[in-house]
Amino acid sequence: MKLGYTIVYVPDVEASLSFFENAFGLKRRFLHESGDYGELDTGPTTLAFASLELGESNFPEGFVAASNSHKPLGMEIALVTEKVAAAHANALVNGAEEIRAPQSKPWGQTVSYLRCPAGVLVELCSPMG
Numbered sequence: 568m569k570l571g572y573t574i575v576y577v578p579d580v581e582a583s584l585s586f587f588e589n590a591f592g593l594k595r596r597f598l599h600e601s602g603d604y605g606e607l608d609t610g611p612t613t614l615a616f617a618s619l620e621l622g623e624s625n626f627p628e629g630f631v632a633a634s635n636s637h638k639p640l641g642m643e644i645a646l647v648t649e650k651v652a653a654a655h656a657n658a659l660v661n662g663a664e665e666i667r668a669p670q671s672k673p674w675g676q677t678v679s680y681l682r683c684p685a686g687v688l689v690e691l692c693s694p695m696g
Contacts, residue, residue, distance in 0.1 A: 573644065574615045576622035577685040578634050580605045583616040586683055590661040591646055591654060614644065616685075633686030639666065643680070645690040651677040654691050663689070 577583045580598065584605045587593045596613070598605040603618040622630055633640050648654050652669045658681050659665060666680035666688065677693040 570612050572613045572615055574617050575644075575685070575687050576619055576630065576632055577616050577687070578619055578632075579685070580616045580618055583683070583685045583687075586661060586663075586685070587614070590658040590663060590683070633688075636686060639682055639686070639688035643688040643690045645692055647692055647694055649693060651679055651691045651693050655679040655681065658683075658689070658691070 575583070580602055584595050584598060584607065587607055588595060593614070594608040596606040596608040603621045604615065606613050606615040619632055619634075622632070631640065646654070655665075655669050662684045663681040666682055667678075669677055669679040669691070671677055674695075676695060679691045681689045681691065683689055
């Protein structure tokens with residue numbers, strides 16, 4: 568077993584792909600012609616976005632959309648970079664909300680937290696070790 572995908576249900580798949588491209592420099596791998604599903608090229612594990620409508624069809628009993636929650640959900644997408652402060656600043660320019668500015672952790676890692684326009688919590692962190 569291995570982790571293959573992280574799929575986030577968002578109000579606008581195209582907008583989420585564009586945000587992650589512009590804010591973090593990730594490359595788009597795929598956007599379905601329906602606009603309901605898209606992927607970013609993030610290495611062996613795919614970061615994907617699906618429309619809220621697709622989520623509603625998959626979960627007819629309902630689900631909590633990050634975009635509808637006033638507080639960040641209890642999960643995050645962590646992106647590793649050598650340049651946390653620069654990436655954090657670029658994300659803010661591209662529409663992210665600052666949750667926690669970059670800070671040095673006792674174990675030597677630099678970490679920051681943002682909330683993207685679709686409500687997804689993103690951690691930016693320097694590599695460990």
